[in-house]
Amino acid sequence: MRVHVADHPLVAHKLTVLRQTSTPSPVFRQLTEELVTLLAYEATREIAVERVEIDTPVARTLGTHLTHPRPMVVPILRAGLGMLEGMTRLLPTAEVGFLGLQRNEETLEAITYANRLPDDLAGRQCYVLDPMLATGGTLVAAIQYLIERGARHVTCITLLCAPEGLATVEAAVGHHADVTIVTAAVDERLNDKGYIVPGLGDAGDRLYGVV
Ligand SMILES: O=P(O)(O)OC[C@H]1O[C@H](OP(=O)(O)OP(=O)(O)O)[C@H](O)[C@@H]1O
Numbered sequence: 300m301r302v303h304v305a306d307h308p309l310v311a312h313k314l315t316v317l318r319q320t321s322t323p324s325p326v327f328r329q330l331t332e333e334l335v336t337l338l339a340y341e342a343t344r345e346i347a348v349e350r351v352e353i354d355t356p357v358a359r360t361l362g363t364h365l366t367h368p369r370p371m372v373v374p375i376l377r378a379g380l381g382m383l384e385g386m387t388r389l390l391p392t393a394e395v396g397f398l399g400l401q402r403n404e405e406t407l408e409a410i411t412y413a414n415r416l417p418d419d420l421a422g423r424q425c426y427v428l429d430p431m432l433a434t435g436g437t438l439v440a441a442i443q444y445l446i447e448r449g450a451r452h453v454t455c456i457t458l459l460c461a462p463e464g465l466a467t468v469e470a471a472v473g474h475h476a477d478v479t480i481v482t483a484a485v486d487e488r489l490n491d492k493g494y495i496v497p498g499l500g501d502a503g504d505r506l507y508g509v510v
């Protein structure tokens with residue numbers, strides 16, 4: 300498994316505003332989209348392409364096209380939905396499949412409550428969107444699901460990771476060489492409620508309100 304931490308002053312600036320308690324929901328949503336677009340640039344560095352011959356008005360030349368099948372973008376409901384627009388802006392031809400997972404607040408176990416994905420993902424490159432990798436339970440479940448259905452390469456885009464969660468994902472799926480995590484930052488630790496410290500709180504609640 301590879302972990303790429305974005306090292307860019309614009310990412311650091313936007314993340315700092317995102318973390319602040321005083322940042323209201325509309326600004327939080329806007330910043331989430333902007334951050335995803337910056338991270339997606341790095342996350343798609345190894346997207347499958349092929350060489351194609353094209354005609355410009357001046358000459359015949361070789362260019363580059365994304366190959367088929369199209370990449371699959373998988374936002375994890377709810378909070379991952381806040382990252383979808385930023386991702387599809389960069390990758391407008393991607394297909395989108397949905398996974399709904401929620402952590403039980405006491406046990407911290409991730410429960411799948413929705414699934415709208417093709418059964419056959421053979422050979423597909425998948426981009427999982429979830430802003431928070433805390434204990435890692437949610438991403439392990441999502442990555443395992445995609446790999447079991449034949450996904451060829453799974454890249455997870457997150458905003459924040461806890462070191463404990465990264466270790467859990469590595470232990471569970473790290474032996475698959477084709478799993479990559481791209482994140483804006485790796486924070487200090489988890490607290491006793493499974494929240495990332497310093498973190499940004501509950502990403503779903505900050506995007507969409509407390510349920
Ligand atoms: O790494 P983990 O410990 O599994 O935690 C991370 C998960 O927790 C949050 O979702 P939550 O369960 O709060 O659902 P929500 O997006 O609907 O708010 C977050 O968006 C991740 O999906």
Ligand SMILES: O=c1cc[nH]c(=O)[nH]1
Pocket residue numbers: 378431433493494495496498499500501502503
């Ligand atoms: O800090 C955390 C941990 C899990 N989920 C969140 O939204 N925030």
Ligand SMILES: [Mg+2]
Pocket residue numbers: 378501502503504
């Ligand atoms: Mg939540």
